[in-house]
Amino acid sequence: MRKRIVAGNWKMNKSLKEGIELATEINTGVEKLENHAIEVIVAPPFIHLSEISKIVNSNFISVAAQNCAAWPQGAYTGEVSAEMIRLIGVEYVILGHSERRKYFQEDGKMLNTKVKMALENMLKPIFCCGEVLEERESEIHFETVKKQLNEGLFNLPEEDFKEAVIAYEPVWAIGTGVTATPDQAQEMHRFIRLLVAEKYGGNIAEDTTILYGGSCKPSNAGELFSKPDVDGGLIGGASLKTEDFLGIITSF
Ligand code: PGA
Numbered sequence: 001m002r003k004r005i006v007a008g009n010w011k012m013n014k015s016l017k018e019g020i021e022l023a024t025e026i027n028t029g030v031e032k033l034e035n036h037a038i039e040v041i042v043a044p045p046f047i048h049l050s051e052i053s054k055i056v057n058s059n060f061i062s063v064a065a066q067n068c069a070a071w072p073q074g075a076y077t078g079e080v081s082a083e084m085i086r087l088i089g090v091e092y093v094i095l096g097h098s099e100r101r102k103y104f105q106e107d108g109k110m111l112n113t114k115v116k117m118a119l120e121n122m123l124k125p126i127f128c129c130g131e132v133l134e135e136r137e138s139e140i141h142f143e144t145v146k147k148q149l150n151e152g153l154f155n156l157p158e159e160d161f162k163e164a165v166i167a168y169e170p171v172w173a174i175g176t177g178v179t180a181t182p183d184q185a186q187e188m189h190r191f192i193r194l195l196v197a198e199k200y201g202g203n204i205a206e207d208t209t210i211l212y213g214g215s216c217k218p219s220n221a222g223e224l225f226s227k228p229d230v231d232g233g234l235i236g237g238a239s240l241k242t243e244d245f246l247g248i249i250t251s252f
Helices: 016-032 046-055 082-087 098-103 108-120 133-137 141-152 182-200 202-207 218-225 242-249
Strands: 004-009 038-043 061-065 092-095 124-129 165-168 210-213 232-235
Touching: 004 092, 004 210, 004 242, 016 038, 016 046, 016 061, 016 242, 038 092, 046 061, 082 108, 092 108, 108 124, 108 141, 124 141, 133 141, 141 182, 165 182, 182 202, 182 210, 182 218, 218 232, 218 242, 232 242
Parallel strands: 004 038, 004 232, 038 061, 061 092, 092 124, 124 165, 165 210, 210 232
Antiparallel strands: none
């Protein structure tokens, strides 16, 4: 059985005080849930990772970094290594987010290096893929996603690939209020699962968690998550409000 996950990507938001408040409230809400079958992840900015990791109950909530360096250590001013992240108890790292691709020119080759760096240090990658609007309009969105997965993930050995979570995030839906329809999400998730099956076989494909991201909120999460190949969500804006985030977690 593959894992169902709801992950909150806080991006560059929240002061330490606000982050502590948010994490404390989410933790209280999640601890009260009767159903703990959904894995909950929060991804605060680097500088708050250590503090937030101490607040959340690790039985129910995992912590993710939003990035890691492509190098193990050394003279890379401003970078944070996968090992440093892992050593403070963080379990996941988001890689390949469209904002990293766009503002930091992270390409497939670099992302693949980061994925490997993460895995070497026992950090599980949440690997993002997704097309921009022009690519969807010119109907090359499947090709785009396939290329991103080929470059970033599909050269991993089977044992490593099994640690990865995939997040499909159509760039036109991120932070825009425009959500992919449940059918659009399902169509792409199915496509991704078939690619995984081609590469790693049907059993691994069945066990691969594929999240949807892009303007996911309590009002649309239920319908998206009811689709057979949508295993949860990577949530931006709505993960910054306790009520919305808990609303999404309880949408399955
Ligand atoms: P959003 O962001 O939920 O604010 O659209 C999703 C993401 O970027 O992961």
